[in-house]
Amino acid sequence: RRLPLPPGPRRRWLIGNLLDFPTSRPCITFRDWCREYGGLVFVDIPFKPVLIIGSFQVAKDLLDARSNIYSDRPYFAMMDLANWGWAFSMMAYTPSFRAHRRLFIEHFNRTAMQKYRSIQLQETHAVLVRLLHTPDMARQHLRTLPASTIMRIVYGARNASQMNEYIDIAEQAMDAVRKLLVPGAFLAEFIPFLRHFPPGCRYRPIVQRLRDQPFEEVQRTMAEGKAMPSVAYSLIRQLQGENENLTAEQDYLARGVAGGAYGAASDTTTAVTEVFVVAMAMYPDVQRKAQAELDRIVGPSRLPDFGDLESLVYIRAIMLESLRWIPTIPTCVPHAVSVDDVYEGYFIPKGTLVIPNIWAMLHNPEDYPGPETFKPERFINKEGKIDPSVRDPTTIAFGFGRRMCAGLDFAATTLHILLASMLHVYDMKPGVDERGQPVILSGEGSDEAISYVPYFFPGESRRK
Numbered sequence: 500r501r502l503p504l505p506p507g508p509r510r511r512w513l514i515g516n517l518l519d520f521p522t523s524r525p526c527i528t529f530r531d532w533c534r535e536y537g538g539l540v541f542v543d544i545p546f547k548p549v550l551i552i553g554s555f556q557v558a559k560d561l562l563d564a565r566s567n568i569y570s571d572r573p574y575f576a577m578m579d580l581a582n583w584g585w586a587f588s589m590m591a592y593t594p595s596f597r598a599h600r601r602l603f604i605e606h607f608n609r610t611a612m613q614k615y616r617s618i619q620l621q622e623t624h625a626v627l628v629r630l631l632h633t634p635d636m637a638r639q640h641l642r643t644l645p646a647s648t649i650m651r652i653v654y655g656a657r658n659a660s661q662m663n664e665y666i667d668i669a670e671q672a673m674d675a676v677r678k679l680l681v682p683g684a685f686l687a688e689f690i691p692f693l694r695h696f697p698p699g700c701r702y703r704p705i706v707q708r709l710r711d712q713p714f715e716e717v718q719r720t721m722a723e724g725k726a727m728p729s730v731a732y733s734l735i736r737q738l739q740g741e742n743e744n745l746t747a748e749q750d751y752l753a754r755g756v757a758g759g760a761y762g763a764a765s766d767t768t769t770a771v772t773e774v775f776v777v778a779m780a781m782y783p784d785v786q787r788k789a790q791a792e793l794d795r796i797v798g799p800s801r802l803p804d805f806g807d808l809e810s811l812v813y814i815r816a817i818m819l820e821s822l823r824w825i826p827t828i829p830t831c832v833p834h835a836v837s838v839d840d841v842y843e844g845y846f847i848p849k850g851t852l853v854i855p856n857i858w859a860m861l862h863n864p865e866d867y868p869g870p871e872t873f874k875p876e877r878f879i880n881k882e883g884k885i886d887p888s889v890r891d892p893t894t895i896a897f898g899f900g901r902r903m904c905a906g907l908d909f910a911a912t913t914l915h916i917l918l919a920s921m922l923h924v925y926d927m928k929p930g931v932d933e934r935g936q937p938v939i940l941s942g943e944g945s946d947e948a949i950s951y952v953p954y955f956f957p958g959e960s961r962r963k
């Protein structure tokens with residue numbers, strides 16, 4: 500006899516839990532279900548069983564320890580309709596996915612990243628200057644930073660107008676990810692015949708341009724002998740070897756690896772930066788403490804550098820707290836289990852969609868007391884070092900197992916240097932709205948797959 504399925508909300512005849520599935524702020528409903536039924540909750544959606552993971556331990560046991568069978572992705576109907584199927588973050592755990600990920604890691608591991616530091620610093624400094632000249636466009640400037648950094652690294656984009664065009668394309672293409680990847684936001688994910696009425700189709704041309712236009716520009720400049728060093732350039736050289744052209748398969752791989760970097764890096768890093776700025780405006784004491792650390796370690800006559808980061812412990816704690824307080828991808832990117840499995844006496848059928856509730860794990864009061872408060876001190880021990888006994892939010896916020904974020908190191912260094920530089924130069928304060936009224940800030944994320952904070956600030960320079 501089959502073992503029982505994990506517990507979960509009561510199922511209705513024929514439609515199971517279809518009507519219970521949340522379409523707004525799913526992380527909250529999932530957290531409530533887990534409080535009622537435990538760290539593992541089974542939700543019965545016709546054609547698509549769903550498993551919600553609400554506890555860090557269960558995520559470790561399944562997604563990390565059994566990563567050989569929990570690293571698949573479900574078929575994302577809406578993302579496929581929007582033409583995002585080429586992005587390896589959406590791919591099933593196939594040999595093609597593994598080839599993409601392997602190649603990606605080769606260009607974004609810790610050693611490879613040393614090469615990108617000067618671009619990271621130049622882009623960070625450029626943002627500081629833009630903020631000074633046009634503070635009313637602060638939000639836009641901060642949004643452009645990860646985009647332009649990754650664009651220069653991946654495609655060697657050369658001039659401002661080319662860069663702006665690429666960023667504009669990416670902004671439009673990423674809108675699909677924000678809107679279509681929220682679990683349950685589109686019932687078509689679960690009910691196949693609804694896919695004939697797709698809101699995703701309108702994104703197809705722009706997503707295609709995101710992948711192809713900058714890549715083909717690199718190919719063109721290579722043919723003219725004018726290409727700048729870039730990841731795309733290295734990929735093409737590496738794959739094509741002595742041959743004159745890439746094969747169709749190599750071409751698909753190279754475009755996917757390059758385009759995947761841009762898609763995965765820009766919005767996520769921006770979202771954390773926005774959380775950080777709002778937190779600084781809401782918690783001026785934290786800001787002052789960070790600035791005191793900077794004054795002590797960096798001093799007033801220069802900007803922070805990568806060599807300072809190890810000593811900037813409090814600022815690292817601010818980064819960790821920014822990742823924890825409003826998690827960037829609150830319900831992760833769903834995994835899928837590729838064979839039938841049994842866990843703690845429960846049967847988990849092959850093909851089940853697995854959703855780790857990152858938000859709930861990072862707001863678990865047992866690991867992070869007073870989780871709604873922004874408190875970097877929680878990560879620092881008596882010796883003034885990062886406390887290894889407090890769960891590191893990067894082990895949750897970047898996902899799990901063999902699908903864990905492939906750009907974690909890149910994201911963490913980009914953020915650390917940016918946060919340090921922003922705090923060194925600016926005081927972040929709550930701004931005023933169009934009617935001149937003070938903006939009420941809140942620590943609540945948006946309702947999209949990548950969580951934003953709703954408002955933004957003008958900062959003020961603290962260095963005259």
Ligand code: HEM
Pocket residue numbers: 587588589600603607759760763764765767768771827828831832833834896897898899900901902903904905906907909910911
């Ligand atoms: C703070 C910023 C970031 C956060 C919070 C973040 C978070 C995540 C999460 C939660 C996933 C899904 C993991 C899973 O399925 O278990 C993911 C996947 C991924 N991320 Fe990030 N990410 C960030 C920045 C970046 C950057 C800067 C890059 C590239 C340079 C990147 C590249 C990727 C890729 C390629 C995947 C797909 C991995 C796969 O499916 O195997 N991410 N990220």
